[in-house]
Amino acid sequence: MSRTAVVILNFNGEKLLRQFLPSVIRCSGEAEIVVADNASTDQSIQILKADFPTVRLVLLDRNYGFCGGYNRALKAIEADQYVLLNSDVEVTPGWLAPLTGLLEKDQSIAAVQPKILSYREKNKFEHAGAGGGFIDSLGYPFCRGRIFDHVETDEGQYDDVREIFWASGACMVIRSGAFHRFGGFDEDFFAHMEEIDLCWKLHRANQKVYYNGKSTVYHVGAGTLAYGNPRKTYLNFRNGLSLIYKHLPGGELVYKFPLRIILDWVAAAVFLLKGNAPAGKAVLTAHRDFFRNRRRDRQKRADIKNIGKGYSSAGIKRGLILFDHYMLRRTRVIQ
Numbered sequence: 001m002s003r004t005a006v007v008i009l010n011f012n013g014e015k016l017l018r019q020f021l022p023s024v025i026r027c028s029g030e031a032e033i034v035v036a037d038n039a040s041t042d043q044s045i046q047i048l049k050a051d052f053p054t055v056r057l058v059l060l061d062r063n064y065g066f067c068g069g070y071n072r073a074l075k076a077i078e079a080d081q082y083v084l085l086n087s088d089v090e091v092t093p094g095w096l097a098p099l100t101g102l103l104e105k106d107q108s109i110a111a112v113q114p115k116i117l118s119y120r121e122k123n124k125f126e127h128a129g130a131g132g133g134f135i136d137s138l139g140y141p142f143c144r145g146r147i148f149d150h151v152e153t154d155e156g157q158y159d160d161v162r163e164i165f166w167a168s169g170a171c172m173v174i175r176s177g178a179f180h181r182f183g184g185f186d187e188d189f190f191a192h193m194e195e196i197d198l199c200w201k202l203h204r205a206n207q208k209v210y211y212n213g214k215s216t217v218y219h220v221g222a223g224t225l226a227y228g229n230p231r232k233t234y235l236n237f238r239n240g241l242s243l244i245y246k247h248l249p250g251g252e253l254v255y256k257f258p259l260r261i262i263l264d265w266v267a268a269a270v271f272l273l274k275g276n277a278p279a280g281k282a283v284l285t286a287h288r289d290f291f292r293n294r295r296r297d298r299q300k301r302a303d304i305k306n307i308g309k310g311y312s313s314a315g316i317k318r319g320l321i322l323f324d325h326y327m328l329r330r331t332r333v334i335q
Contacts, residue, residue, distance in 0.1 A: 006031050006096075007077060009036050009070055011037070012042045020090050021055070027093050027095055032056060035058070036070070037060060039059075039063050068185075070185060071184035075180075081103060082179060086170045086171065089220075090119055097215075098214040099173040102210060110175050110202045110207035111174040111198075111202060113172050113212070114216055115154070116129040116216075117154055123153055124153055125145030128169075128170040129168025129171065132167075133168060134164060134165045134317055134333065136316070136317040137256065137317065138244065139248070142333065147330075147333065158213050163315065164209055165196075166196040167199060167209050169195035171219070182201045185198055186198075186300070188296065200247050204308040206308065233279045233283065234282040234283075237286035238287075240260075244260060245294070261287070
């Protein structure tokens with residue numbers, strides 16, 4: 001039996017720990033439960049020590065964000081499999097076995113996620129991962145069960161087990177060796193899309209990423225940043241550019257990157273026309289900061305090529321999800 005550690009990254013999440021940690025402890029079998037704390041200033045540590053004595057604490061000296069926090073915490077945790085679990089996730093009885101079992105059964109699979117439903121509307125999919133993550137030809141991410149703001153009702157349509165392109169960082173089981181092989185998450189991302197970047201590296205190493213709809217968890221979502229928060233918009237657009245700049249083959253990058261820039265500017269214009277100036281500004285600021293750091297990303301692009309030149313196209317949609325959704329009015333993934 002593989003050693004499994006469920007690792008929850010926490011920053012000032014005392015209310016979430018009280019609400020959701022009991023279900024993790026109760027439903028996770030023999031897995032070690034770990035809370036990695038990003039130097040919280042609330043009562044998180046006191047609560048953990050007093051109310052959850054069986055939970056292991058990893059204390060970080062400052063807030064390193066999602067990427068840096070996990071990178072540092074996981075170096076201190078010995079396990080065959082890490083379960084990266086957001087602090088605002090309610091797990092269900094038997095949730096973990098289908099995920100860890102899939103990794104034990106097939107050594108070519110490096111990471112897997114469960115079905116992720118909304119905590120507030122338990123019959124609907126949640127934004128962060130839903131029924132498995134994909135990207136389109138320009139690197140725009142989307143999920144089965146959720147395309148942009150359209151969310152599907154769960155009717156069992158994604159109760160399958162299948163290969164996907166990326167697994168959600170809200171709830172991902174990943175082999176420890178695979179995580180550390182690539183240095184964990186790219187800390188320059190800070191948060192958002194770092195799991196897509198890591199999964200793309202896994203594909204380059206001829207490893208697979210899977211979704212297992214036989215396991216279900218419920219995610220509150222936007223526990224740190226609300227969906228409309230300009231900071232979230234900034235990170236998504238900046239990291240989205242870094243993602244495709246690092247990974248797309250040169251022959252594709254030469255024409256896809258300018259098109260992506262134009263479409264991002266269109267998004268900024270739409271934000272401004274709708275009166276959402278902070279979001280429009282966030283897109284433009286994201287582009288400015290990307291170009292300021294392009295030399296850094298150029299080196300990462302060179303490093304990534306050493307992992308492997310080719311990768312599976314499973315989970316990469318031909319065409320544009322933007323066109324399918326907004327022009328063709330498609331609300332369900334055909335993948």
